[in-house]
Amino acid sequence: GQQVMQIPQYQHVQEGEDFTTYCNSSTTLSNIQWYKQRPGGHPVFLIQLVKSGEVKKQKRLTFQFGEAKKNSSLHITATQTTDVGTYFCAGLSNNFNKFYFGSGTKLNVKP
Amino acid sequence: DTGVSQNPRHKITKRGQNVTFRCDPISEHNRLYWYRQTLGQGPEFLTYFQNEAQLEKSRLLSDRFSAERPKGSFSTLEIQRTEQGDSAMYLCASSFDGEDGYTFGSGTRLTVV
Numbered sequence: 700g701q702q703v704m705q706i707p708q709y710q711h712v713q714e715g716e717d718f719t720t721y722c723n724s725s726t727t728l729s730n731i732q733w734y735k736q737r738p739g740g741h742p743v744f745l746i747q748l749v750k751s752g753e754v755k756k757q758k759r760l761t762f763q764f765g766e767a768k769k770n771s772s773l774h775i776t777a778t779q780t781t782d783v784g785t786y787f788c789a790g791l792s793n794n795f796n797k798f799y800f801g802s803g804t805k806l807n808v809k810p
Numbered sequence: 811d812t813g814v815s816q817n818p819r820h821k822i823t824k825r826g827q828n829v830t831f832r833c834d835p836i837s838e839h840n841r842l843y844w845y846r847q848t849l850g851q852g853p854e855f856l857t858y859f860q861n862e863a864q865l866e867k868s869r870l871l872s873d874r875f876s877a878e879r880p881k882g883s884f885s886t887l888e889i890q891r892t893e894q895g896d897s898a899m900y901l902c903a904s905s906f907d908g909e910d911g912y913t914f915g916s917g918t919r920l921t922v923v
Binding site: 703705732734740742743744745746747763774787789796797798800801802803 | 819821843849850852853854855858865866901910911912913914916917
């Protein structure tokens with residue numbers, strides 16, 4: 700079955716440092732989405748990537764979709780305490796109609 | 811529209827009891843999904859509906875679980891003869907034709923004692 704893996708599992712950074720989380724799929728993906736879940740909250744949609752090699756930016760967040768459409772990354776520049784939470788990627792393969800979520804990267808930002 | 815609504819927020823039940831959760835999706839969304847999330851893990855797919863039709867059910871879902879979406883609007887998820895392993899957050903999400911992002915509800919946290 701489809702598997703979506705994320706690394707690292709945890710990341711502790713000092714406020715102002717950069718952060719990157721990586722997502723890898725065992726199969727070629729049609730789309731990939733990224734979500735953020737605050738502690739005690741529910742996943743909130745951030746962005747969707749569809750095209751091979753696509754790069755999208757949202758303020759300090761940069762999202763990339765690999766050329767082979769099997770991996771993706773989320774990079775946060777100059778983290779802030781408001782970035783604290785767990786970041787999930789979710790992949791949609793060509794054969795499925797629902798997104799499979801990775802296990803997430805939990806980000807802690809020390810002020 | 812205030813987004814996806816789930817009830818109850820919390821449910822504590824004794825092992826062996828039946829429980830039912832409700833999800834009210836965003837009204838314009840034709841797709842509704844149920845996911846389960848345990849601590850430290852990502853949401854795990856359970857089942858999804860397009861309008862009133864249940865199109866897919868995870869193999870992880872035992873026959874104790876059943877979901878309905880009778881009129882293509884709200885959905886219910888029932889768990890019969892609950893077990894301690896059923897303890898988790900049950901998340902509902904909706905979308906329009908599976909495009910764009912899912913909008914998740916706040917979830918129902920189930921504790922089986």
